[in-house]
Amino acid sequence: MYQAKTFQIEALEGLSEKQIEEHLKLYNGYVKNVNTLLERLTEDQQQSDKMGVEISELTRRMGFEFNGMRLHEYYFSQFEKSAGEKDALKKKLVEQFGSFEDWQDAFNAVAKMRGIGWVLLVEDEINGHCFNVWVSDHELGHLAGQKVLFAMDVWEHAFTVDYAPTERGKYIEAFWKNITWQKAEDRYQA
Numbered sequence: 001m002y003q004a005k006t007f008q009i010e011a012l013e014g015l016s017e018k019q020i021e022e023h024l025k026l027y028n029g030y031v032k033n034v035n036t037l038l039e040r041l042t043e044d045q046q047q048s049d050k051m052g053v054e055i056s057e058l059t060r061r062m063g064f065e066f067n068g069m070r071l072h073e074y075y076f077s078q079f080e081k082s083a084g085e086k087d088a089l090k091k092k093l094v095e096q097f098g099s100f101e102d103w104q105d106a107f108n109a110v111a112k113m114r115g116i117g118w119v120l121l122v123e124d125e126i127n128g129h130c131f132n133v134w135v136s137d138h139e140l141g142h143l144a145g146q147k148v149l150f151a152m153d154v155w156e157h158a159f160t161v162d163y164a165p166t167e168r169g170k171y172i173e174a175f176w177k178n179i180t181w182q183k184a185e186d187r188y189q190a
């Protein structure tokens, strides 16, 4: 069973306390649903005659709920403070994209795609190549065998307490003002 995490998030610039509070409520819902699914599926999947329409659909649902939980954990923890001056990931991105800013532009371009979902910076565990990946909802479009290094939520619920649905660009600017890059560096080296 999974426990909802708590995050030490201080006052943010351009993202209100109310926005974060509402968003955390949604996160808690994903954790709750992961546990509900685990309970149902652990029991029912052991009996193949139970794999009818209902249990099959609950099985499919796990990707949405589990990734909804885990991606939000990456996301909210990036607003926490963290000491450290590692820069191995930055160096890797410079090597691959030309400069950190060029990588960031590419990442933001993906984040501005129409639709709801996530933009993730991931690392291929086989050869270390980094990708900016668009994930629809929480589960569609992940590349197999990739480690998530950095995550930006671009569902409208991530910003519509503070911004209009057409103001995703302003949200993206606010997001960057508040994140702790060391969190991504820590994941890269972990």
Ligand SMILES: [Fe+2]
Residues within 6 Å of the ligand: 023, 026, 072, 153, 155, 157, 158
């Ligand atoms: Fe979200």
